[in-house]
Amino acid sequence: MVTVMVIFVLYLCFIYYIGFKGYQRVEKAEDLIVAGWSMPLPVVTGSLIAALLAAPFFFAAVGTGYTTGGFEGTATMAGLGTCMVLGALIWTKPLRRLKGWTIADYYGLRFASKKLGAYTGVVMGIAFGFFNAGALTVGGTYIIQTIFHLDFVPAAILFVLLTAVYSVIGGLWAVAYTEVVQGLLALVGILGIVGVVLFQYHDLTFHSDWWDIHKLVHRGGYEFWSLYLVLALGDIPAADLGQRVAAAKNPKVAYKSMLIAGTVVIAISWMPGVLGEAFKTLFPHAANPEMLMLQFAQGHFPPIIAGIFLTALGAMGMSTLSACYLASAGIWTKNIYMDFINRKPEQKTLLFVSRLMIAISAAIGLILSLAFQKVIDLAYLAWDIIFVTIFWPLVLGPFVKRISTKAVWLSVSAGLIYYIVTSIYGVPAPKTDSDGLWGLMVELWKLPGISGVVVSGIVILLASLIFKPTPEELERFERQWKSDEDVDVAERTTEAIS
Template identity: 25%
Template sequence: MGNFNPMYVTFGIYLIVVLLIGIAAYFSTRNFDDYVLGGRSFGSFVTAMSAGASDMSGWLLMGLPGAIFLFGLSKAWIAIGLVVGAYFNWKLVAGRLRVQTEFNNNALTLPDYFYHRFGATGHVMKVMSASIILFFFTIYSASGVVAGARLFQSLFDVSYTQAMWLGAGATIIYTLIGGFLAVSWTDTLQATLMIFALILTPIIVYLSLGGANEVSAAFQAASAASGKHYSSLFEGQTAFTIISTAAWGLGYFGQPHILSRFMAADSAKTMANARRIGMTWMILCLTGACAAGYFGIAYFQMNPDSVNIMKGDHERVFISLTTLLFSPWIAGVILSAILAAVMSTLSGQLLVCSTAIAEDFYKGFLRPNAAQKELVWVGRLMVFAVAMIAMIIASDPNSRVLGLVENAWAGFGASFGPVVLISLFWKRMTAQGAIAGMLCGAITVVAWKPLTGSDMYEMVPGFIICTLAIIIGSLLSKPTPEMVERFERADKAFKEAA
């Protein structure tokens, strides 16, 4: 009994619950539509919580608090940009995309939507969009594996490789067997855990410091020691750096794992209530994450002997505060929220990758008449394959969670964001414009920093160049009458539903 740790129990219970949800979803999955989009049956609460949980990965409880801890509130521009971007994603994209995918051959994936929205001629559109998904999502998935490995490595004294398998194993299993239903049901549980942890932890950290006077004195001492003004949103910031940091919000319009939640809603009418629920949850979570990192500065200034618990890694600040200030039973529940954040996003990414392969490559090219059960099993095999590639990418223990997320987020935002937005509002947009935009956006994200050396977040030039390419490419070509007529019917249906 000497080695008994209550955190093992709480983690074990959490993992058992998500696996049981995966098993339940397995028996509820009847066909490929269920496996990919849950039969388009989700109401506003599940839609909102699933979209939020799949969005906020391990970076919410590791990368963002770590950045605030290291630099102060000047890094909160990331959170501000995300809130603005998410609101407009719900407002401008959610309902319209739900209706447009239904009118465009009941598209189940983003590549399939692009393919049918722009005339269903040739497969260049499908191949390019599915390839972009696979490329950037393997990087994005790797960030989740790294975050999970860091958590298990910090708590259970195991090697980085063992921690990777522990962190990713349960996610792979419930995603593989349960598909979209398992992912969305577990997302609802995980979103609840995340908001509980992010509200409670900064409050307890603040109370442990003694009060406003003690907190103020601690920040003054920290600022004097480092020369940084931690409490200023504008410390070390220029208009250039603020725009670059807040530009994270542009990425929402092109994230396939978030957009798929909009596609899975039971109707466009669901979106208004889902937006209110989702935005409230998001603002509370981001505020809590920033507060945890911010109060962590004061805590470790007042308790310098405890700094070594972070082992020189600022992204462990949330984990360290939790283990220092809570009983092992409560700490286990709170730290399960980090695992929940990791699992919710990683599962969504794995599912989008697997369905892109099954629907857009396997069915699209190899087996056009494949049976529903066959596609489901191909999807399951692809979940495992993509997960293994992500684990190879994540095998470097020095990988930074926020850096990996930053690259993949920009890739999707710049490649797909303008394509999705413009396709929902401009009936004159053509396949040539969409292909040019995707290609230019992806290339800009990959090549921007190596070629220019600029500190500007590659999302900004990528989004602009993609938009210009869409407009120019569309003006140099013409949509077919069928494309225009289908767009107008879908647009009319959305306005009637709204």
């Protein structure tokens, strides 16, 4: 294991060097948060792929495949890939055309209300900056434990310190450029593990009982659909994805990068199910199946190859968590501090606030990770909250002119209240013994995240019929669909004036 430690330390030197180069480029808060709106297509695409192949999410998907089945193991990655394709088609160009700092800016800019941007930003900041950061911390801690043979608590503290310092130094520019390298190495490692399993243990994969497609249309398929739908739809407003897209060079780059990255992730989404299926036999009665991929790499790869793979996963976990910190910091800095507390701050002050919010997000994420110590629990809590609150305004906002600011306020609030109440007291649902499609629908309805999005959707539609949009809201609707050429000319004009 000394070899693995040495490789990891050497790679840390590399990414901190990139972080230092990023530090030299950071003069303003927008340099830290959105890389000065300058990231080209290969960098944005590579960063997005690395974000969705983040080790914690892949570990969680393998763990689900181990405990439940092949399709359930596939659901997480397939859902993440689908959400990116849908996001590309729905909000990437409008967000970049409006030149928002964060995805929360879309709500404020599209609906002409900074208060709404702040409200949705707080929801996103809590969900992604705290709960999702906690989930990513757990996954990264697994890797640090494996490399350095530490207990969970010191490994978590070390992982968060390494990531937070890196985030404060280099910002999104450094994160994105290192993710391209880390994502490529991790993808090669994942393909290598799947190749070994299919070649050496092909008799342990693709058994009909593990991949029973008929279950998906019966009551037993509710776990697959709950996992898939919450990610495929609920993760469309993902703050960390929005942060990368907001930093794209132009709307076309934002759109293409999301489309390519989502397609890549969907193409390999079956792999966690296959690994979970094989590991069920190779590692029977595993106490924590989310760590099995790390154990397999150590036992089947030469030390140097295992070291490179574990290092790539650890570094990718760092950069993905760093992007989560930056997304959260961007929301608190732009949508709260800049829009309401200090409207004309000095750049040094704004940069200090941004870095302070990174540290706060890291501290809260660490506390949550120590409390839960499970990737899947924290991650789905974050996505549930997003799904029931800010999903509909983002999905309908670019296309439905009649959606008004008041309707968005009511929908977000109704979804949040419904989710909290039903999480405590349960969802009212009809009783049924049906094992077919009706039984499946009832089981899905019992989930606060699924039934909650139905409630918030009904509220936004009814409220939009009652409260009409203002002329300013209608003008913002039109602005988000200006041609890319008009946006490029406007940006060049603004830069020339500045």
